[in-house]
Amino acid sequence: MSRTWNFAAGPAAMPEEVLRQAQAELLEWRDARASVMEISHRSKAFMALAAEIESDLRGLAAIPAHYKVLFLQGGATLQFALLAMNLAAPGQHADYVLSGHWGEKAAREAAPYVEVRIAADARASQYRALPPRADWLLDSGAAYVHYTPNETIHGLEFADIPEVGSVPLVADFSSSILSAPLDVTRFGMIYAGAQKNIGPSGLTLLIIREDLLTRATRPMAGIFRYAEHAAHESMLNTPNTFGWYLAGLTLQWIARCGGLAAMAVRNRRKADTLYAAIDGSGGYYRNPVDASARSRMNIPFFLHDARLDSVFLRESEQAGLLALKGHRALGGMRASLYNAMPQEGVEALVAFMQDFNKRHG
Template sequence: MECLPLSRGHNFSAGPAALPEAVLRRAQAELLEWGTSGASVMEVSHRGKEFMAMAEQAEADLRGLLAIPANYKVLFLQGGATQQFAQIPMNLARPEQRADYIVTGDWGEKAVREAGSLVRAQVSATSAANNYTALPPRADWDLDPASAYVHYTPNETIRGVEFHEVPDVGGVPLIADMSSTILSRRIDVSRFGLIYAGAQKNIGPSGLVVLIVREDLLERCPSTLPKIFSFAEHAAQNSLLNTPNTFGWYLAGLVFQWLKAEGGLAVIEQRNRRKAETLYDFIDTSDFYANPVDRAARSWMNVPFTLADSALDAAFLQQSRDAGLLALKGHKLVGGMRASLYNAVEQASVDALVDFMRDFARRNG
């Protein structure tokens, strides 16, 4: 295989997404020989001393970053966030029990649809009527205090709609699909019954899922479940019920170390706020670009935008690509453009994007 010269672009991919360059360089440096193991991290036993120490450190670092209380278990699972759309109702609700779903976008829609074949999944609030451009007012949510849980998607990746506050749902466990917002800001984990996230945005490579669950909820997991689907079994075996995604876990650990070295989530949160403001402020002052989302619900992580004339979309994408700005095409359900600004996307990349957008508008407006 030939080695190509390095020309990494400004990566605005929605996922799998940009990873910190320092993390990739570290992984590159130790790819052939990891620590004192004499092999790569992908070639050693997940039950060996070195892997177990790395895995424990990754969990400890994540606990530190998110200030996860001691009565929560952290699991490193497989199957993507989509598998959790099924696994959560399987573990936390009985088939005849109601589960409330707050649907603010396409991922929430998928979650409730999947749960519907397992439990009495109820759309208890939705912003479908306004095309998922705002959040349904809390006062309109039709929650049942006897429900098994309330599920919501704090950040909807496709249309760029984000909750900036954790909703109050009383005593019913709150479950959050944080795939595209985890680690982008500080959160109070104690407000949640369960948090899950596919890794491929702010954590590491796809295929890995990080799940944080309050211990008492594990008592709900039916003993009749196949072990591989049971949160209680995975927790009892420290996520080593079977061979985990060892490389994913390792890389997640490097990302956690990077986040700590950068100053933790308070610093990351400030950076993310500033990146998002840079792009939204530019879009709002331009009459060439538009973002349809209610200002109070605009995502810090995913910024969809349209051009005044969609006939220019192809030229925008080609020219931005030529300028080293990657993956700006919007999701196929929405069209237009989308810039994802996950933790590893630097302010300089956002500045480069805004410079390009300004220039493109001047030439085509």
């Protein structure tokens, strides 16, 4: 058996360097004489590691001191509900921008805890274009504005950060976090599941401005309250220690690669390579997303004849190209090009696509 090019949308490929380091340290981590996942999360060794990881993240992403960094569980989906519970008081409303499946789900899961106002909606385009900024209906009295910078399923991405005035901007960065430099100060809160660009599934990153932790909201158990997690340095309950450790190794790998600016160049090149192959195929392959809204991270594409889909998937897997099946909501194909996917993997996919066209065209 040999490793292949993994285009999975998440859990996704991780840098091979990270996996090899984890493999080497699996039985004995540093001086612990045990695996990192076997030692207490409250031990001096692990607490020092947690502080080191947070410091690395703050340096890499330029996170200001007045933002808290939390390493939680439950994925981004749990945050859909928790952010409404923590950022809005009973009777308040929040503005939601719908640009795809995950924006829709975020609004739906928040609805029991906040009055959801749809401030912008791209459903009329079947999520092939972003909602025009001029049509957004934002309310200065909203508790927050929520949007999804990159839609993993539909393959749309915002090229810039929307201006929403003084209302806190909240963003689900699950599929584009750490893929390029980001001005954290433009946001009230950022959250992201780790399983695409940070590490394995089971860990969730949350970056929140400190003043939002003091908002008066509603009675709730401490385990649901962000302020409690912040007060206990993400150790209110037993955390995902192994996921936290792997995230730390991934942060170090990004730094060795040149940081977020280098990731941005690398990711832009990969996406441009694949889009050029799709657009240059003479219609054999197509991507339906408006060119100005195309994602760098998740690229759905369709063959000219859907009857060839199963053949494409079978032959691509035989060629060492994994997880190219599109999401069930859309069908077709999808290639996820997160940080860990190298340029060589994209070029291997393009070469296969061109060969498939010749053989089945």
